[in-house]
Amino acid sequence: MLIKLKRGWEKPESAVTPEHLFWNRRRLIKSIAAGPIIAGAASFLGKEAFANTDPSATLYPFKKNDKYKAPRPITSEMLAATYNNYYEFGSSKRIFEAAKALPLRPWEIKVAGMVEKPFTIGLDDLMKKMPLEERIYAHRCVEAWSMVVPWSGFAMKAFLELAKPLASAKYVVMKTFQNPKVAAGQRASWFPWPYTEGLTMAEAANELTLLVTGVYGKPLPHSMGAPLRLHTPWKYGFKSVKAIVLVEFTDKRPTSFWEELQGNEYGFWANVNPDMPHPRWSQATETVLGQDEKVPTVIWNGYGEFVAHMYKDLKGEKLFM
């Protein structure tokens, strides 16, 4: 994320922006040819980023669900897994080596707050109960880069049936693990850890809302939020919280991680809209990872037929930031 320069510790925007372009194919090839490619990327090419002993690996690939379409071809797996936003492991895009320090098992998810009966469930037990499927979705980061990924997981709607929220619950809050021993970024106390995101109950129950366990027909790599992350393709990427350990139901709108840091730039709704610029840059176009030309950004990231109805009667809300 691009954070406004307001304190000494923050990077100037100029130090961050060029990374959008780093992984475009031509530059990547150039940097490989030039030699000083990051050691980690080389090891990734050796498949190390995906080498894992994940007990769920045998469940893959999941059954394909072709109902949802993406506007462009699938992004290369290497780009998607090595160009990331994951502040727990650093503020650069190249955290995939550092992120491997996170232990992925045992992994428990606590279901709390306004539910019939709070419980904790291990991820592998949860996966046995859920309708596992693969969907191709576009992902649009608020920083104006995008990718298309085959995501594996289960509809959040199915998870809600298991969690049994009370009728009085209005929001679902999801939080990332907190473990500064392995996640160096979490030693920076000026960030409001743990990473927190939230959806309205209608958004959580929307057919598009996916809890993700894998990508490219395999368990998630650490860098992409293993072992469980969210994906809401009509919203800016920061809504798609990674490495979830807590799902809490509440009647109060949560303040998300980026909203807490900089509420004038990153809000609760964060729906994609090319006509609503970010305070510091345009959202009209996006850089597609692995592609040189920018493409126009589309309202709701192209998923309006599934989601626009949820917002019709909401007045006075900043739906697009």
Ligand SMILES: Nc1nc2c(c(=O)[nH]1)N[C@H]1C(S)=C(S)[C@@H](COP(=O)(O)O)O[C@H]1N2
């Ligand atoms: N816990 C956590 N979740 C996170 C983030 C983060 O820094 N920490 N970054 C978000 C942002 S800004 C984006 S664009 C996506 C990036 O997902 P990707 O790395 O799989 O592309 O993750 C989102 N989820």
Ligand SMILES: [Mo]
């Ligand atoms: Mo993002």
